[in-house]
Amino acid sequence: MEKNKSILLSAIQPTGCLTIGNYLGALSQWNKVQKEYNSIYCIADLHSVTVQHNNKDLRKNIFDTLALYLACGVDPKKSIIFVQSHVYEHTQLNWILNCYSYFGELTRMTQFKSKLIDGRKNINIGLLNYPVLMASDILLYQTNHVLVGIDQKQHVELVINIANRFNNFYKSKIFTIPAILLSQQGSKIMSLLEPTKKMSKSNINKKNTIFLLEEINSIRKKIKMAVTDSEEPARIYYNFEKKPGISNLLTIFSCFTGKTIAELENEFSKNSYLEFKEALSDALSTVICRLQRSYFEYREDESYLTRIIVNGASQAREYAKKTLETVYYVLGLR
């Protein structure tokens, strides 16, 4: 890592095929920021065990996720890319930080509460503990900036509280206090059929979600079916309160083309929703086809992918070890 650059960390859980939400909220920024920061990109496989118990899928998803990182321009020569479970320090620090985290604050997390509302039976403790493991992921690397979508902002705020609590208790700056980095636009992409709910890779209704590795014709169909509104005559402008469907599609369009929302409102002021959706599908196809071509090239070569994560784990471990040793020392465990 370069001394004059601050450290940035970002991660994605390999819980399934990545969505355009994961892409716009996080992944699409990674290539750009790796020039400015010492970037660390993690495949958060231990987090995915909270919801995924099929080991065959998980193994495949880890390679798929890694190939997508590379297809999006993440360069293993510039950034550290590793799999969370390969660096044991994450779970070791997790245990320590559990003892500095409160049950009350964890049960107040929106993501945890939404899993409860989902009506799942036998909520596992991993789901409650999720933000504490996230605290280990971030604090082990003395991270200055955490790049996330808005849905993860609350978790990072909790990480900041835990880090401050620990530092204050030991009256020492053991952990760097991270700052939250959100992408300017696209930090909360909504579902296609329920545009007031976040787009998620694990949404049961696949028509809500556009996957990065999905066939273009299927993407076109989903966009065509996306919920809009019944304003007569149809008008295309951004107003999330009144028109969540169209506003979400405008955001996606803007992120994929670099055009501002105002430019798009102007360009489509005389068009129908169907025409607007067709133009959006074209714009998405251009980017996604390019991405998929590059993805398949990387995905074919599992031995290259394996070398990247083996090397990434050993690089990550060097930093993680140092922080964990310091923590053990202040706790009196050394």
Ligand code: AQP
């Ligand atoms: N809809 C979204 N819009 C913008 N950003 C998003 N992110 C997720 N959904 C959106 C961001 O993607 C990064 C990786 O997310 P994750 O895989 O670690 O977990 P998540 O936030 O729980 O994402 P999903 O897709 O909703 O996964 P599942 O369904 O497995 O829970 C994060 O930076 C996240 O903010």
